[in-house]
Amino acid sequence: MQQPDLSYILNHLGEEDRARHRGAVSPPVYQSSIFAFDTVAAMRAGFGDELDTTLYTRGNNPTVEILRKKLAALEGAEDALLFGSGAAAIAAGVMAGLHAGDHVVCVQKPYSWTRSLIRDFLGRFGVSHSFVDARETSAIEAALMPQTRLIVLESPNTMTYEQQDLAAVATLARARGIRTLLDNSYATPLNQRAIALGIDLVAHSATKYLNGHSDVVAGVLCGSKALIREVFEGPYMTLGAMLSPHDAWLMIRGLRTLPIRMQQIAATTQAVIAFLQAHPKVERIWYPHDPADPQHALSARQTRGASGLLSFTIRCDSTLAIERFCDALQRFLMTVSWGGYESLLFPVAAVYPPATKVAEPRAGTVPVNLVRLSIGLEEADVLIADLAQALDRV
Ligand SMILES: *Cc1c(COP(=O)(O)O)cnc(C)c1O
Numbered sequence: 001m002q003q004p005d006l007s008y009i010l011n012h013l014g015e016e017d018r019a020r021h022r023g024a025v026s027p028p029v030y031q032s033s034i035f036a037f038d039t040v041a042a043m044r045a046g047f048g049d050e051l052d053t054t055l056y057t058r059g060n061n062p063t064v065e066i067l068r069k070k071l072a073a074l075e076g077a078e079d080a081l082l083f084g085s086g087a088a089a090i091a092a093g094v095m096a097g098l099h100a101g102d103h104v105v106c107v108q109k110p111y112s113w114t115r116s117l118i119r120d121f122l123g124r125f126g127v128s129h130s131f132v133d134a135r136e137t138s139a140i141e142a143a144l145m146p147q148t149r150l151i152v153l154e155s156p157n158t159m160t161y162e163q164q165d166l167a168a169v170a171t172l173a174r175a176r177g178i179r180t181l182l183d184n185s186y187a188t189p190l191n192q193r194a195i196a197l198g199i200d201l202v203a204h205s206a207t208k209y210l211n212g213h214s215d216v217v218a219g220v221l222c223g224s225k226a227l228i229r230e231v232f233e234g235p236y237m238t239l240g241a242m243l244s245p246h247d248a249w250l251m252i253r254g255l256r257t258l259p260i261r262m263q264q265i266a267a268t269t270q271a272v273i274a275f276l277q278a279h280p281k282v283e284r285i286w287y288p289h290d291p292a293d294p295q296h297a298l299s300a301r302q303t304r305g306a307s308g309l310l311s312f313t314i315r316c317d318s319t320l321a322i323e324r325f326c327d328a329l330q331r332f333l334m335t336v337s338w339g340g341y342e343s344l345l346f347p348v349a350a351v352y353p354p355a356t357k358v359a360e361p362r363a364g365t366v367p368v369n370l371v372r373l374s375i376g377l378e379e380a381d382v383l384i385a386d387l388a389q390a391l392d393r394v
Contacts, residue, residue: 006190009073010256014066029249030054030062051232059237063245067252071210074189076196077222079229081236082248086185086205087113088241089219093181093201094118096231098149100126105143106152108133108364109162111183111205118152133364135295137168144176153199154183156299158309158338159348159366161186161288163295166302170198185209185339190262191305201227208339209307211254212261216247261341264377265308271380272373275387276312281394283369286311308375309338313367314394319349319356321394322369328390331382338374343383346372 015027035054037043050059057064064082072080083089094117098104106118108131118129130143140151151173155163166182173180181201182194188209194202204210206218221231236242243251266289273290276282285292288299289306314322326334332345348370349356361367375383 006074006259009070010258013073014069027063027066027249027252029245030057031245032061033057050237051229057245058240058242059232061245061248063252064243064248067243067248067255070252070255071189071204071206071220072222075184075202075222076189076193077202077228078225080220080222081228081231082206082243082251083219083221083236084241084243084247085217086111086183086203086207086219087117088239089203089205089221090114090181090183091117092231092235092239092241093203093221093223094122094150094152096227096234097179098122098127101147102127102149103145103147104129104150104152105140105148106131107154107157107162107164109157109160109366110152110154111158111185114152114154114183133162134164134169135162137165137172140164140169141172144178148176148178151178151180152183153180154186155192155302156186156288158186159311159370159372160286161293161295161309161311163288163298163302165298166192166194166197166199170200173200174198186307186309187303188258188262188307190259191307192303195222197302200224201231205339206251207337209262210258210339211251212258212340213250213254214337214340214342216250216254218243218247218251261377262305262307265375266306268378268380268383269306269308269310269375272375272383272387273310275384279388279391281315281391283313283315286370309372310375311370311372313369314371314391316369316394317358319347319352319354319358319368322347322349322371323354324393325390326371328393329386330389331378331386332373338372340374341377343376343378344374346374348372 046053046055054060068080132139132143134140153164180199182199184202185205185208201223204220206220287310326347332343334345356368358369
């Protein structure tokens, strides 16, 4: 498959007609909820196609449309829709084609709110589900039922990085008329192009790498023109979880540097992992691009570059030791989310009571002594020195 012209997509696509804006290099923010028509005939045409004209900003907006074009092109998709969060993008993509009586298959450890959507929310509307450990495609196949309409994938996920063989799952699903949706937030469109592998809908939490500056919550859903129109006329317009023009403008700006951010982050992450691997207090590392990862052959085949999200467990008996480590870090901010310019830390221990005993985790759960790092744009030496002094407190 031909590589997209990244520079064109990021610097120009959707912005070519600069004369409309007196030559402005950075596109204006169309901070307008409504767009007026000169004639009844023009207004009638606007009602006929709210997705591709500008009538009302809940449907389409010129600033948001620039971003739509860029993200669709990055994913190799025909079209895209922007949402006010990644959770909204996933919910819209999941709900668009489902009816009472349908069944959904989902990976065992999806993002927490994807799990809630499928397990708690859709159940109220008569949609059943199965969560499966989908590292082997055969496990998905075994879970399919005559009423299965959708397979929800997340490859890799963002705590322990399990992957699915996307081409194999897409082939299996297409043969049975089942739709596939992938949460591609971890890999970004640069490192994993799922539409080309046969996946129907690709969602991102654009809050993470795509925006990359920890200042916008946003989501995107990419797919064929027909599927995107189905989502638009269904959950997109009815639930109204659109992205504001100003946030779209910030995201256009954040997106411009995606390739260089990802390059820098991948290189720094390599150095951090090499340090952790050699450290006696580190028990195990989770990183899909590490040759030691059990699914490394799949990431080597299915993805191109690497990301900066990794997890590791610390050798200890109680989460008190984890707390000493985390509290001592100076250059990693302790919080949720990931994918920004700044390095972050998320200790699983924070969702358990203090001084929880560290034991073998149950299958399908995340170890209590696991710490997740999101590597940002700092110098590798700075981050490694910080990790070294904090590991001394364990
Ligand atoms: C953060 C995240 C989401 C949700 O995105 P929001 O923008 O926070 O709504 C979905 N999937 C993954 C993998 C995430 O990390």
